Amino acid sequence: MDIENGYFLVKFQNKLDCEKVLSEGPWTIFGQYLTIQPWTMVFDPTQAYPSVVIAWIRFPALPSYLYNRKIITKIGELVGKVVKLDMNTDSRARGRFARMAVYVNLEKPLVSQILING
Template sequence: MVKFHSSTDYLKVLTGGPWMILGLYLSVERWRPNFNPNTHRVSSVVAWVCIPSLPAQHYHVGILKMVGDQIGRTVWIDIPTQQADRAQFARIAIELDLTKTLEARVNFWGVWYHIVFEDLS
């Protein structure tokens, strides 16, 4: 267990993976009450999701959070996406539920958008 005093460091560790130590993946999750490492099974992961071709009018933090929450739980929206500096794709860190099938698209306001999961294999 690791405690962060800086929210910047916390977000960097939570969204910066996948992390490997000696060739093995290290699972990083936010803390949950009653966590027991002896019985815990990894059921979620934070991953970056890219949404190409999302219209520029949707590049607003509130709207992007709604889009991200359709995929999982929005953790962070990268700065270029927040500032609409990069129009090629929106990039959102999302906590994904690994017990559910990952969909390759998301429906937002009646339109289907293709999504790309970074570093998941």
């Protein structure tokens, strides 16, 4: 349903489809940037841009002793509420970096880096 101001309301029949769409975005469709957010009571369709978005962040060169779901989630919470941990991170298949999707409040200064043991 077209709400206004470029916003649409979508209802999913399948919870897994909803979770996939929420956690794997943002998306580019026909060259247009599309972000998908769960509905909240404070959503304001008259606002031209959302104040909170879901963004993927990554932690390169994370020391192996920190490569733990709980620890990585706590680190991610320094940026924002963690939405999803990358499957490789979640399964502890250590790659080049850990990554996760977090809510980022665009009305606050962005966290560009987090120093660990530094």
